[in-house]
Amino acid sequence: MRVFVTGTAGFIGFHLARRLLTLGHEVDGYDGMTPYYDPRLKEARRAILLRANGYHDTTAMLEDMPALTAAAGRAAPDVIVHLAAQAGVRYSLENPRAYVESNLVGTFNVLEIARMLEPRHLLIASTSSVYGASPTVPFYEDDRTDHPMTLYAASKKAGEVMAHSYAHLWSTPTTMFRFFTVYGPWGRPDMAPLKFVDAIESGRTIDIYNHGDMSRDFTYVDDLVEAIVRLMDCVPQRDAGDPSVSPQAPFRVVNIGRGAPAPLLDFIDTIERTLGKKAVRNYLPMQKGDVPRTFASADLLERLTGYRPQTSVEEGVKALVEWYREYCAKNGPLQL
Numbered sequence: 123m124r125v126f127v128t129g130t131a132g133f134i135g136f137h138l139a140r141r142l143l144t145l146g147h148e149v150d151g152y153d154g155m156t157p158y159y160d161p162r163l164k165e166a167r168r169a170i171l172l173r174a175n176g177y178h179d180t181t182a183m184l185e186d187m188p189a190l191t192a193a194a195g196r197a198a199p200d201v202i203v204h205l206a207a208q209a210g211v212r213y214s215l216e217n218p219r220a221y222v223e224s225n226l227v228g229t230f231n232v233l234e235i236a237r238m239l240e241p242r243h244l245l246i247a248s249t250s251s252v253y254g255a256s257p258t259v260p261f262y263e264d265d266r267t268d269h270p271m272t273l274y275a276a277s278k279k280a281g282e283v284m285a286h287s288y289a290h291l292w293s294t295p296t297t298m299f300r301f302f303t304v305y306g307p308w309g310r311p312d313m314a315p316l317k318f319v320d321a322i323e324s325g326r327t328i329d330i331y332n333h334g335d336m337s338r339d340f341t342y343v344d345d346l347v348e349a350i351v352r353l354m355d356c357v358p359q360r361d362a363g364d365p366s367v368s369p370q371a372p373f374r375v376v377n378i379g380r381g382a383p384a385p386l387l388d389f390i391d392t393i394e395r396t397l398g399k400k401a402v403r404n405y406l407p408m409q410k411g412d413v414p415r416t417f418a419s420a421d422l423l424e425r426l427t428g429y430r431p432q433t434s435v436e437e438g439v440k441a442l443v444e445w446y447r448e449y450c451a452k453n454g455p456l457q458l
Contacts, residue, residue: 126199128152129206133310136167137347142184143174150197151179170230184228194235201354204246210312214274225277233288243295243357248282250302250416251275259417263375272411289371295357302379302418306343307445311456318393319446321454322401332408337383337415342438343420345431349378352427364423379418380431392435396443
């Protein structure tokens with residue numbers, strides 16, 4: 123297939139593009155190369171992809187509709203996977219406008235591209251943050267998601283709603299995935315797993331919010347990519363009798379999470395054991411906009427694809443630490 127992927131210099135987009143290329147697909151990437159976190163990491167990911175046969179990319183912002191239109195038109199994709207976004211829950215408290223421009227305007231532009239090009243499947247990244255601080259666990263796709271805790275979560279929820287309307291109006295088969303705390307090699311240095319590894323390795327203090335009384339459904343990146351690749355072939359069809367598909371549109375939402383949340387303090391303990399070093403811990407109150415837990419139901423994902431994420435925290439942290447040490451040995455310390 124020909125696949126147009128936004129966000130290919132990002133953490134998940136890089137892993138997905140690399141996997142698609144190994145499967146023999148042609149991939150056209152699109153990324154703004156923004157300096158939200160260490161741009162050297164993005165450049166290193168991009169350099170690996172550019173060495174692969176069948177990969178082409180464009181550097182431009184989602185908000186640049188002429189550039190996006192031209193890039194997607196050249197790609198003539200069978201499938202579009204929209205992963206690019208302004209990420210980060212905490213950064214949305216500092217720079218909310220970036221989320222409006224990227225996650226609202228950018229997603230609208232991708233929807234317009236899909237309307238014009240009519241791919242056989244449009245897949246868009248959402249987030250577990252749309253569930254807010256729901257006390258009912260696990261989180262199921264048909265739970266109410268009307269109480270976002272941050273503008274980041276609100277912008278991703280808005281993307282889901284916009285995508286449903288386009289699926290209804292233009293019959294664009296659309297799947298939204300809700301990701302749960304993705305981590306692994308080539309990860310984002312603004313996220314806790316890699317921040318913790320870097321700080322503990324360097325002897326710096328780590329901040330632990332809500333005094334550590336939190337849990338996360340940590341999902342290893344290779345498991346996430348496997349789920350996305352399988353979902354590409356699960357094209358939602360209206361009136362097919364599938365209760366996971368909207369009655370008004372060829373549209374569905376699918377959680378991608380392991381369904382086995384780990385207490386935050388246990389996760390930190392695992393990093394300590396893997397590094398062979400103890401963390402210097404700074405316990406703090408709950409941070410504004412944060413939630414006490416995330417917990418995916420992976421039942422729908424397994425029903426659709428026959429697959430459920432399996433990588434244990436111990437295996438995932440080991441792979442993260444090995445990559446981190448190799449990367450820093452070659453490139454110097456990460457810029458956090």
